[in-house]
Amino acid sequence: MSTLTTAAGAAGSSAPVQAAKPKLKTSAMIASFADPGQKTTPAPFGHALVKAAEADTRIVGLTADLGKYTDMHIFAKAFPERFFQMGMAEQLLFGAAAGMAETGLIPFASTYSVFAARRAYDFLCLDIAEPNLNVNIVGGLPGLTTGYGPSHQATEDMAIFRGMPNLTIVDPCDSIDIEQAVPQLAASDGPTYLRLLRGNVPTVLDEYDYTFELGKAKVLRGGNDVVFVSSGLMTMRALQAAEALAKHNVDVAVVHTPTIKPFDSATVLAELSTDRLAVTLENHTVVGGLFETVASAVVTAGLGKRVVPIALPDQFLDAGALPTLHERYGLSVDRIVAKVLAELG
Amino acid sequence: MTLSSVEAAPTAAPEPGRVDRIRAAAYRIRHHALTMGEVQGQGYVGQALGAADMLASVYADQLTYRAEDPHWEGRDRFLLSTGHYAIGHYAALAEAGIVPVAELETYGSDDSRLPMSGMSTYTPGMEISGGSLGHGLTIAVGMALGLRLQGSASRVINFLSDGELDEGSTWEAAMGAHHHQLGNLTAMVDINALQADGATDTVLRTEPVTEKWESFGWYTQRVDGNDVGALLAAFDNIATRSAATGQPSVILCDTKVGRGVPLLETREKAHFMRIEEHEWQICREQLTAGYEGTASA
Numbered sequence: 001m002s003t004l005t006t007a008a009g010a011a012g013s014s015a016p017v018q019a020a021k022p023k024l025k026t027s028a029m030i031a032s033f034a035d036p037g038q039k040t041t042p043a044p045f046g047h048a049l050v051k052a053a054e055a056d057t058r059i060v061g062l063t064a065d066l067g068k069y070t071d072m073h074i075f076a077k078a079f080p081e082r083f084f085q086m087g088m089a090e091q092l093l094f095g096a097a098a099g100m101a102e103t104g105l106i107p108f109a110s111t112y113s114v115f116a117a118r119r120a121y122d123f124l125c126l127d128i129a130e131p132n133l134n135v136n137i138v139g140g141l142p143g144l145t146t147g148y149g150p151s152h153q154a155t156e157d158m159a160i161f162r163g164m165p166n167l168t169i170v171d172p173c174d175s176i177d178i179e180q181a182v183p184q185l186a187a188s189d190g191p192t193y194l195r196l197l198r199g200n201v202p203t204v205l206d207e208y209d210y211t212f213e214l215g216k217a218k219v220l221r222g223g224n225d226v227v228f229v230s231s232g233l234m235t236m237r238a239l240q241a242a243e244a245l246a247k248h249n250v251d252v253a254v255v256h257t258p259t260i261k262p263f264d265s266a267t268v269l270a271e272l273s274t275d276r277l278a279v280t281l282e283n284h285t286v287v288g289g290l291f292e293t294v295a296s297a298v299v300t301a302g303l304g305k306r307v308v309p310i311a312l313p314d315q316f317l318d319a320g321a322l323p324t325l326h327e328r329y330g331l332s333v334d335r336i337v338a339k340v341l342a343e344l345g
Numbered sequence: 346m347t348l349s350s351v352e353a354a355p356t357a358a359p360e361p362g363r364v365d366r367i368r369a370a371a372y373r374i375r376h377h378a379l380t381m382g383e384v385q386g387q388g389y390v391g392q393a394l395g396a397a398d399m400l401a402s403v404y405a406d407q408l409t410y411r412a413e414d415p416h417w418e419g420r421d422r423f424l425l426s427t428g429h430y431a432i433g434h435y436a437a438l439a440e441a442g443i444v445p446v447a448e449l450e451t452y453g454s455d456d457s458r459l460p461m462s463g464m465s466t467y468t469p470g471m472e473i474s475g476g477s478l479g480h481g482l483t484i485a486v487g488m489a490l491g492l493r494l495q496g497s498a499s500r501v502i503n504f505l506s507d508g509e510l511d512e513g514s515t516w517e518a519a520m521g522a523h524h525h526q527l528g529n530l531t532a533m534v535d536i537n538a539l540q541a542d543g544a545t546d547t548v549l550r551t552e553p554v555t556e557k558w559e560s561f562g563w564y565t566q567r568v569d570g571n572d573v574g575a576l577l578a579a580f581d582n583i584a585t586r587s588a589a590t591g592q593p594s595v596i597l598c599d600t601k602v603g604r605g606v607p608l609l610e611t612r613e614k615a616h617f618m619r620i621e622e623h624e625w626q627i628c629r630e631q632l633t634a635g636y637e638g639t640a641s642a
Contacts, residue, residue, distance in 0.1 A: 060491075060494070081494070082494070084490060084525070086521055087517070087520065087521065087524065089514075089517035089518075089520070089521065091479070091483055091513070091514035091517050091518075092483045092486060092514065092517035092518050092520075092521045094483075095480055095482075095483020095484045095486070095487060095514065095518065096483055096484070096486045096487030096490065096518075096521065097487060098483075098484050098487060099483070099484040099485060099486060099487020099488035099489070099490070099491060100487040100488070100490060100491035101487075101491075102422075102472070102473075102484070102487070102488055102491070103487075103488055103491030103492050103495065103497075104491070104495070105491050105494070105495075107487075122477055122480075123480060123483065123514070126474055126476075126477050126480060127473070127474075127480055127483070127484055130464075130466065130474055131465055131466060131473075131474065
């Protein structure tokens with residue numbers, strides 16, 4: 001896990017971690033959740049957007065004073081005339097993105113997820129989603145991917161956005177997902193929201209027979225005892241936990257659902273229609289995200305199936321180092337393994 | 346002419362024939378608004394009457410559009426932020442030939458293309474869905490950027506109200522338009538000094554409005570928004586100046602709620618004006634008498 005330290009915002013965790021261990025420090029905003037030595041790809045979103053923009057001159061990029069922190073700076077450098085800095089003004093960012101789409105352009109507008117979801121909701125809803133414009137909202141720091149506390153942790157972004165008609169929500173796992181998603185988001189007619197992973201992003205799914213398809217869930221591996229349904233970076237953890245559980249003779253299947261809305265219920269329900277223990281894993285509060293999406297699909301289909309959520313708790317989270325927080329709130333591989341073993345008794 | 350601007354008065358006053366033509370259009374817009382108001386028995390008639398001269402100046406003098414093809418790519422864009430002014434906007438769209446006059450009587454009725462609050466998805470010629478105030482100018486900034494990027498000579502005109510100056514997003518957009526040097530963008534602010542809860546200076550003081558826009562870097566003119574000659578002169582000033590400088594322009598328009606109908610001009614000011622059944626005909630007669638009286642003057 002990352003042990004990057006900086007002087008800025010170095011608020012040590014006050015949690016009761018093991019006394020012998022040195023306390024980890026909060027990373028700067030560009031924290032990586034990649035494991036030490038893990039294969040990563042730099043700025044996959046920025047490079048994918050440049051590639052898409054080379055093929056489609058309608059693509060433009062906007063940001064609200066967070067270009068460097070959402071990998072939009074890659075695009076700004078490649079296409080300075082097609083990049084628009086809107087300042088720290090998220091209402092303007094998304095209203096202007098709507099106006100640009102009205103003139104036939106395909107905007108990708110980036111900020112942090114907290115600001116998109118909490119601060120600019122009315123503009124996303126009425127200016128972009130209601131007229132069903134092709135505006136692509138790019139939200140950095142989704143869920144628990146920063147140790148800065150609730151001001152920066154978008155733990156409820158999917159819960160907020162799932163209620164918005166017309167909006168497609170994508171929660172990518174890794175650099176492969178992002179690279180393959182960007183051109184599909186641009187080609188998709190209506191508005192989309194991408195839970196951005198930025199900086200050096202883990203590259204995981206190239207090890208599997210996998211391609212990203214907008215609106216589709218994919219079974220990454222089969223397993224006889226447990227089925228994981230996961231999205232976002234928690235698919236990486238789900239795959240790691242599945243490997244670890246194999247050592248306990250527990251055979252785990254992993255279903256990756258990068259599109260949260262519209263949700264591929266057919267694929268997921270087919271996997272849940274067995275006696276295996278069903279577990280959802282998401283980098284999001286247990287309220288209104290993947291777990292409740294799966295639960296509503298299960299209930300609607302009359303499946304009568306118990307589903308165990310692994311998700312962030314319904315509370316404002318602590319500040320601190322990401323590895324500390326992921327362990328504290330149950331997103332770490334160790335906590336996933338322990339939870340599954342406890343469920344299996 | 347009551348151009349009380351920080352800028353110099355226009356070098357040439359608009360010719361009388363042009364002014365008369367716009368005044369006639371404003372009269373018809375007011376007449377349409379009263380007809381629509383009668384359908385509902387109430388409504389934002391006061392605002393429509395107050396803004397009729399602004400709308401007439403835009404649709405009958407300024408905008409380039411094709412009535413038979415409201416989505417024509419080369420059109421100028423007119424964005425109504427204040428969704429509740431739709432009654433006035435529909436009247437202007439009828440005057441422009443974009444909406445049939447006969448359709449106006451469906452205003453606010455079930456399945457009508459003319460809902461109470463303006464929405465782009467319902468009405469031809471309605472560029473945006475207003476109503477949630479403070480949105481229009483942000484969208485206008487994006488449209489102006491998008492049109493410029495694509496080499497279009499089209500202009501963007503955003504109609505907003507003094508109440509919308511309460512919204513922070515309006516000022517985000519004002520900064521953005523100046524930063525990006527949007528000479529193809531004009532804002533028109535209807536300063537009727539009235540908001541939902543009462544007079545603007547009792548709800549949230551927005552004055553000094555002129556100085557605010559100037560300090561945000563806009564080419565700022567303040568005029569009597571019920572004086573067609575002043576409105577046209579302000580537009581003429583923009584045409585000779587703003588496109589070259591890359592400076593966005595704002596016309597601050599002081600208007601009178603209910604303008605043109607003395608019965609309503611003198612009524613206690615209300616955001617949502619109640620008009621009795623028997624009063625509609627009186628309103629129309631007063632409007633016509635006033636228009637004809639000054640038209641010959």
